[in-house]
Amino acid sequence: MERNKLLRDLRSSAIIAAWFSVLLFPLLVMKVSVTGGQALVRFRWERLPAIAVAAFVLSFAWRRALEWNEARGDKPSGSGPIAALTVKARSALALRPIRLTATLVLLAVAAAYPFALGMYHTNIMITALIYVILALGLNLVVGLGGLLNLGYAAFFAVGAYTYGLLWKYAGPAFVSAGLDPGWLFWIALPTAGVLAAIFGALLSLPVLRLRGDYLAIITLAFGEIVRMVLQNSGEVTGGATGISLIPRPWFFGLRLPPRQAATYIYYIAVALVALTVFVVRRIEDSRVGRALEAMREDEIACEAMGVDLVRNKLITFSLGAFWAGIAGVLLAAQTTYINPDSFTLWESITVLMAVVIGGTGSIPGAIGGALLLKLLPEYFRPLAQYRMLIYGIAMILVIIFKPDGLLPRNRKKYTFDGSPSAVGAPVAAGDQEARR
Amino acid sequence: MALMELRDVCTYYGNIQALRGISLSVEEGEIVTLIGANGAGKTTTLMSICGIAQIRSGQVLLDGEDISRKSPHSIVAMGLSQVPEGRRIFPQLTVLENLDMGAFLRRDKATVRVDLEEVFDLFPRLAERRNQQGGTLSGGEQQMLAISRALMARPRILLLDEPSLGLAPLIVQNIFDILKRINEERRTTVFLVEQNANMALKIADKGYVLQNGSIKMADSAERLLANEEVRKAYLGL
Numbered sequence: 001m002e003r004n005k006l007l008r009d010l011r012s013s014a015i016i017a018a019w020f021s022v023l024l025f026p027l028l029v030m031k032v033s034v035t036g037g038q039a040l041v042r043f044r045w046e047r048l049p050a051i052a053v054a055a056f057v058l059s060f061a062w063r064r065a066l067e068w069n070e071a072r073g074d075k076p077s078g079s080g081p082i083a084a085l086t087v088k089a090r091s092a093l094a095l096r097p098i099r100l101t102a103t104l105v106l107l108a109v110a111a112a113y114p115f116a117l118g119m120y121h122t123n124i125m126i127t128a129l130i131y132v133i134l135a136l137g138l139n140l141v142v143g144l145g146g147l148l149n150l151g152y153a154a155f156f157a158v159g160a161y162t163y164g165l166l167w168k169y170a171g172p173a174f175v176s177a178g179l180d181p182g183w184l185f186w187i188a189l190p191t192a193g194v195l196a197a198i199f200g201a202l203l204s205l206p207v208l209r210l211r212g213d214y215l216a217i218i219t220l221a222f223g224e225i226v227r228m229v230l231q232n233s234g235e236v237t238g239g240a241t242g243i244s245l246i247p248r249p250w251f252f253g254l255r256l257p258p259r260q261a262a263t264y265i266y267y268i269a270v271a272l273v274a275l276t277v278f279v280v281r282r283i284e285d286s287r288v289g290r291a292l293e294a295m296r297e298d299e300i301a302c303e304a305m306g307v308d309l310v311r312n313k314l315i316t317f318s319l320g321a322f323w324a325g326i327a328g329v330l331l332a333a334q335t336t337y338i339n340p341d342s343f344t345l346w347e348s349i350t351v352l353m354a355v356v357i358g359g360t361g362s363i364p365g366a367i368g369g370a371l372l373l374k375l376l377p378e379y380f381r382p383l384a385q386y387r388m389l390i391y392g393i394a395m396i397l398v399i400i401f402k403p404d405g406l407l408p409r410n411r412k413k414y415t416f417d418g419s420p421s422a423v424g425a426p427v428a429a430g431d432q433e434a435r436r
Numbered sequence: 437m438a439l440m441e442l443r444d445v446c447t448y449y450g451n452i453q454a455l456r457g458i459s460l461s462v463e464e465g466e467i468v469t470l471i472g473a474n475g476a477g478k479t480t481t482l483m484s485i486c487g488i489a490q491i492r493s494g495q496v497l498l499d500g501e502d503i504s505r506k507s508p509h510s511i512v513a514m515g516l517s518q519v520p521e522g523r524r525i526f527p528q529l530t531v532l533e534n535l536d537m538g539a540f541l542r543r544d545k546a547t548v549r550v551d552l553e554e555v556f557d558l559f560p561r562l563a564e565r566r567n568q569q570g571g572t573l574s575g576g577e578q579q580m581l582a583i584s585r586a587l588m589a590r591p592r593i594l595l596l597d598e599p600s601l602g603l604a605p606l607i608v609q610n611i612f613d614i615l616k617r618i619n620e621e622r623r624t625t626v627f628l629v630e631q632n633a634n635m636a637l638k639i640a641d642k643g644y645v646l647q648n649g650s651i652k653m654a655d656s657a658e659r660l661l662a663n664e665e666v667r668k669a670y671l672g673l
Contacts, residue, residue, distance in 0.1 A: 287540070290529075290533065290536065290537065290540075291537070291540065293526070293528070293529060294526050294529065294537050297526040297527060297528055297529065298524050298525075298526055300488065300520055300524060301520055301524035301525070301526065302537075303486075303488055303508040303509065304486060304488070304508070304512070304517070304518045304519075304520050304524070304586075305512065305537050305538055305540050305541075305585070305589070306508070306509045306512030306513055306517075306540050306541040306589065307509060307537075307540055308507070308509040
């Protein structure tokens, strides 16, 4: 049986290798150079075996990996060294002193980060933290509410432009009144959140009856509309050139040099991430969060339970958008310059990818996914031109081999070992209870 | 006065008329069943009562108050709770969380806990599996969960849409026994929509026969069971 499979895989891989050699022949083997109006074809035969071998190896590895994946699916998920380790880690984290220490260590690392590493790394980290906030916000909409939103960057833009426009129009008055324009940041922060939430509510109204692909298309269109409006209302928003010289946040009236300013914004970002995590967790565990999850599972049953779907969707979109607004203000403060190009569809998709790769619905997943997707490209600059390719491959690999994401949501899992007393005994013991 | 009454209810799906002037009444404490073949309009009748399907004309009265223009959640708040067709439990939520959703509109935590114990008393299987995900339950257990979830709203009237759907006869018998118990012990009024006419009429006080969107017959359950026409058409005897 096993040998048959192996032989079949080897044969298929050989066929694929032959087929790839034919397919890639004109691209990689033939080279046409035109000299003096005459085309000269040069055959680089030495490449052909390389193509064949590469195709063979990749195809064979892929097949074996798929088979391994399927075989793995048959076994209960609670086995294997990695699973045992996660269970151990989780039960350790359920203990108060260990959790407290872990949190303190994390805080200490976060606090020391800008001093241990330079301004360059701090700035990259700020960008990544902005994406963490975005991913956590989108996670509420996509992960908890189950509503696919491809126009999330629009709320990000609303936030950034709230600060930008506030600076553009209220800034001069502030300066002439002798006030520090840095105050505007602290005014913009809540305002942007609320404004973005209002925009979220506005978007939710036309999409109340939509789900799945229709919802995705409408939100995508919404995102593009917001960007287009920003780009084309030149006098009001500065059009494609955007708004520049946006002030840094106020810090006891001091004008910080760039390095200290970056550190300062970094700390603000860390604080905001902590706030977001705290609030999002509270939402998840609340009555509203439960209703959102139920809505994701079954809308009709939800209605039959007395859940107001209209209100629920409004809440979902507004809550998600609120955090995007906050993140937008941070972005404007960090870069001191915004234009509509920062809020393209690609931004929405990156955030969505962070959520999916990390694990839809999981808070650690959203954080991990956003950090991964923002930090890795920065540190692998030489591979920048292959970024899309790598993202694509990563996405495929995650979806096939780890469909729940890299850090999946710790929904309680139960095993059945036959004895009546063990029925329904939790593996991750009492985790849900401990969180309450 | 009847607890729930439908007066001349007409419901359309686009241009297609699904209900052609349905009138029926359910008294407090009764079990009333609505039987009919596929496509007769049974589910539409339920959806019209719950406000999920909009009715075009007629009235749905609960305690004499017209609820036909109310939103589904405010109807649930008035004490009408339904077990939707095909169970529709929340597959990824645990049994406890499903039941918790049933009590979504209730703020009285202490009595919710009492009700939870009562429900577990009715369905010990669910108590065993309280921390298991809803989607991992068997069909019969899911039906029990759906009924329990509806009971958690502490309804005055419980609406059920084909609880026997796709279940083994023994489990159907079990579920119907429990419905009878719920009706007797908790004095919950039950409005039961069924294709399994035999089973439904055996526990019901009163029955309505629905055909092509209108009420064909209305009588006491006993007499319907004995009725020649009903026996031929719905009981297969």
